[in-house]
Amino acid sequence: MKKNYILGLIATVFLFVFQQGQAQNELNDNQFGSLIQNWLDQNKEKYDLLENDLSNLLVTDAYFSKKTRINHVYVNQGYQGVKIHNAVSSVAVKDNYVFYYANGLISDIETKINTVTPTINAEGAINTVVNHYNLGSLSDLVLINSSNNNYEFSTGNVSKVNIPVTLVYQPIENGEIKLAWDLNIQSLNGKNWYSVRVDAVNGQILDTNDWVVSCNFGDGNHLGHTNHEANEDDTFNLFKSTSMMVDGSQYSVFPIPFKNPTDGPLTLVSEPANIIASPFGWHDTNGVTGAEFNITRGNNVYAQEDQNGNDGFGAAPNGGATLNFDYSSSAITLRPTEFQDLSLTNLFYINNIMHDVWYQYGFDEVSGNFQQNNYGNGGAQNDYVIADGQDGIAFNNANFSTPPDGFNPGMQMFLWDTNSSPLNINSGGTLLGEVVASIPPNDVDNNITGPSNIPVTADLVIVDDGTGATSSEGCNALINGAELNGKIAVIKRGSCNFTAKIQNAQNAGAVGVIMVNHNNPTNDPTYTEYVNMAGLTNPAFTIPSIFINNADGEELILALQNNTVINATIFRALVDGSLDNEIVAHEYGHGISTRLAGGASNSNCLGNAEQMGEGWSDWFGMMITMKATDQPTDARGFVTYSSGQGLDGPGIRPAPYSTDTSINGLTYASTNDVTTISQPHGIGTVWATVLWDLTWKYIEKYGFDADVYNGSGGNNKIMQLVIDGIKLQGCNAGFVAGRNGILAADMAITGGEDQCMIWEAFAARGVGFTASQGSFGSRTDQVENFDTPPDTDASLQNCTSLSVDEFKTSNYSIFPNPANNVLNIKVKKSFGDVTMTLTDINGRIVLTKNANLSSDAQLNISALQSGMYILTIKGEGINTNDKILKN
Structure with missing residues (x-):
């Protein structure tokens, strides 16, 4: 007898207990189970599935999306009650039938299982x-x-x-x-x-x-930063149509759509919390009017410093009873601790903005968003973001960890190097001013890496360990400690470890170290002018250490040997990634895509070779920082502030984002290029390139709306579409599956009104109709194609090619709707000869009628089954789609 294991809301994924997102009352759990099981039984041959493959199915997540009216059900395949990791299918149930199915089940599992009994406990x-x-x-x-x-x-x-x-x-x-x-x-x-x-x-x-996604933004070009004056309307238009929480809060930040301090002025914003997404404000946790926290902590995020990198609870700005986080008098310097409260306030702000904005498009409680209190809206709670600013564990990067729903994600924001060298010669010798030097990445440079980063200024002294010709290598206890005390030690690279040299200098009382590279007389091809002095110490060093090339170092040594007094300063000039809204949004975006792909209780659905996580995250960051003045062909560099490139830099990706293929020529085949396109960041760039092209197609058709919460522009429409596409696409998805998820989302929202436009955008970058993503485990087997579906494809019959401004919906009306037998089409102007087509939600044409809409017309639908249909009316003067409900 076949066992049916489709169960509502299985809670065995993480620590055994999950408060899974509840499906709405339209479909109860038993209906989901019966409906999905019957559908799979009827369609198993299409996916090469056997009856035994469908006998152990577990529902790991199920929830209802309000915008699409879809019940998302994530079905995990099992064997004898044990689930198969990531064998997850995404099932979309709409109007009591399976609207969309993304298969993740494995065929003929019974012959592939190796054993049912563990040997190791x-x-x-x-x-x-x-x-x-x-x-x-x-x-x-x-x-x-x-x-x-x-x-x-x-x-x-x-x-x-x-x-x-x-x-x-x-x-x-x-x-x-x-x-x-x-x-x-x-x-x-x-x-x-x-x-x-x-x-x-x-x-x-x-x-x-x-689960910790380290974004490897890399070292930038480190150019100087300049301020930029911006139109105030760019900042505040997005708030005008949005209801905000009245709690008196105010924050000095670089508000969206500004990308960073080079893009717009520091601004004091008041009460920016969205009342729909954060109904009790950003500082609430109990669902009762009044803030529970006066610091940068609340229901959605806890922003704090972590200078020592211990992941403990650090300092956080305190706004007092009035929630006044006004740090507009703070100067942004190259020592981030001097504006730490401002930095953490901006970090708190952008995290909350990401929460509130994407809530409008469906990243809500039931789908796995990040909140301490879900206010009775379903989903697992107690999982607000813990955001560490000025984190001391690394530089020039950021990361985000996303455990399953109900467990706190973590964001770590780091400091970034500027173009300034850490060494400046103040006086003595011929080397004056800034001297090129490198900073090692590990604990050897301890003091120079901390955000406090106090400059060390002292005279230089060559070390002497008493070993004769190699005494300046400092490999042994130093004999000139009295001379070194309070000075910066100059040490030659030699046979012993860097850590030993630096430790000997510190023991002798030195306050800093300049390590001089050796010469390359044999033209060793592995030789580099600057190296990383890697190595760990216990306890960590308390003095800074830097590395300079042989030519400059020998010039310093020669001058010192000639008794020249040389004074220098060691200082690491830094900028703060928490002021870079693109980075914060990018990191938060990892949490969105991880929670949405394959269900909120599965944090492993984006581990495949062709996954698009980095691409979504870039796109999330660009969408909340778009302006009305942006143009599709602009070269949009990503993360230009922290990488030191200024506002108009090329960014840190293989190419800037642009619809102009002479600026960004990436196509689907580029993902196969292991030499120049990295995994996953380069692959993500290709995906974000496609999404950016599609974004501009939507804006060109529907316009741009600065209101990112309630707008009706093309940017708003594509934001909705991408969120729903991630929900639909399933587990281990590649570009083709991602494309199909977006196409399905358009079918759910508009009945397929923009299918043609979506296909055009994807096909133009090689993710066409016959493109292949190959195996989910391989990153080099993608096959691009630039074709679109044939014109006879049913899914394209509802496409509108006209601009939305070319006809007015007020010039016609359809009634009654819902209808039983007859639809009446009443017109206020003559549209001439038209073709009226009714298409079911799967894209099948079920009724076609030619008519003359010079006057009113009727359409008999009595023979159709009950459900939702799309009525398409096409003619020279009209091209429109309307949802029709048949009782």
């Missing part, structure tokens, strides 16, 4: 992961809960949170499906949150996904 799997990723010494591991091969262990002194372990099946590349332990560990340093599948038979690591 859950604790052994934890040991394997801890050892493999060098997470520390596992101790005091305690089993807290267990039920049906689901376990919760204590932190074991290796994880910041308790460790959940559950039995799953893991598909592997050769087609086999192996029994495995699925567990996740958040490293104590906060740099990684590993979600791992461990072979339950031999203990081999089968699959890993790091």
Whole structure:
């Protein structure tokens, strides 16, 4: 007897208990289960599925989207009650039938399963992961809960949170499906949150996904920054049609649509919280009028500093009882601690803006958004964003971690280097002024990397360890400590470790170190002028250390040997990534796409080789910073402020974003280029390029609306479409699946009104009708094609090619709607000969009638089944679509 395991809201994914998003009353859970099971049974041959493949199906997430009126159900395939990791199908149920299906189920699973009995236990799997990723010494591991091969262990002194372990099946590349332990560990340093599948038979690591997405923005060109005067209307038009929360709050920030401090002035904004998305303001957590926090903390985000990089609770700006976060008098300097409150206020602001804006388009409680209190709107709560500003663990980057719904995501914002060298020669010798030097990335440079970054100014002294010819290498205890005390040590690169040299200098009382590279007399091809002095120390150094080339270093040494007194300053000039709204939005965007793809309880759906996460995140950042003055052919550089390029720089991606292919010529085939297109960031750039082209097609047709909350422009329409497309596309999606999700979203929202335009945009970049994304596990098997579907394709029959301004809907009306038997079309002007077509939601034409709309007309629909249809009226003077409901 076939068992039906479609269950409402299974809660076994993470720590056993999830408050899953509840489906609305239109369809209860049993209806979902019966409907989906019957549909799959009827369509299994289309997806090469056998009856046994459909006998163990689990619903991991289910929720209702208001804009599309779709019930999203994410169905996870299982075997004998154990789920198969990421074998997830996205099912869209609309008007009591399956509107869209994105298959993620595996065929003939019974012949691919290796075993049903684990050899290694859950604790052994934890040991394997801890050892493999060098997470520390596992101790005091305690089993807290267990039920049906689901376990919760204590932190074991290796994880910041308790460790959940559950039995799953893991598909592997050769087609086999192996029994495995699925567990996740958040490293104590906060740099990684590993979600791992461990072979339950031999203990081999089968699959890993790091929930901490490190964006690798990279080192910029580090040019100077300049301020930019902007039109005030750019900033405030977006608020005019939006209801805001009245709580007296005010924040000095660089408000959207400004990208960063080079794009617009520091502005004091008042009460910016959106009353729909944040009905009790940004500082509430209990759902009662009045703020629970006077600091930069509330229902959606907690913004704090983490200079020491310990992921603890740091300082946060305090606005007092009036919530006055006015730091407009703060000067933005190259020492970010001097404007820390301003920085954290901007970080708090942009996180909340991202929450409130994208809430309007469907990133809400039931779909997995980030809130401490969901105010009774469903979904799992207690998962506000913990945003660390001026984080001390890294530079020139940022990251975002997204665990499943109900657990706090984390954002870490770092400081960025400017174009200034960290070494300036103040007096003595011939080297005066700024001297090119590099800063090593690890703990060797401790003091110079901190955001306090106090300049160190002192005279230079060559070290002497008493070893004769190599005494200036400082490999042994220094014998000129009295001379070095309070001075900057000059050390030659040599045979011993950099850490030993710096430690010896610090022990002798030096306040800083200049490391001089050796010469390259043999023309060694591996030689580089500047190297990273990598290495860890315990305890960490308290003095800064920098590295200079041989030519400059030898000139300093020669002058010092000639008894010249040389005075220098070591100082790391920095800018703050928390002031770069594009970066903050990009990071938050990772949380959006991770929660929406494959359901909010699955944080592993974007681990495939062709996933588009980085592309969505770039696009999210660009959408909230668009202005009415922008043009499609502009070269839109991404992250130009933090990378030091100024407002109009090329950005940090392989090409600026532009619809002009002479500026950005990336196409789908570019994703196969492993030399110049990185994974996942370069691949994401290609995806964002396609979305940017599509965005401008929408704006060209529907116009631009600065109101990002309630606007009706093309930018608003594409924002809605992309969010719904991610919900629909399913797990392990590539570009083709992403394209299909967007096409399906358009069918759901408009009945297919813009199908032709969407196809044109995708086809122009190679993601055409016959393009292939290949295997989800490969990044080099994509096949581009620039074709569109044939004109006879049913999905294209509802396309409107006319501008929305070319006819007025007020010139005709359709009634009654809903209707039983007859539709009346009443016109106020003559439209002449037209063709009227009724299409069902799957794109099938069910009725066609030629008519003359010089006067009123009727359409008999009595023979049609009840449901939703799209009435298309096409003629020389009209081209329109209307939703029709048949009772």
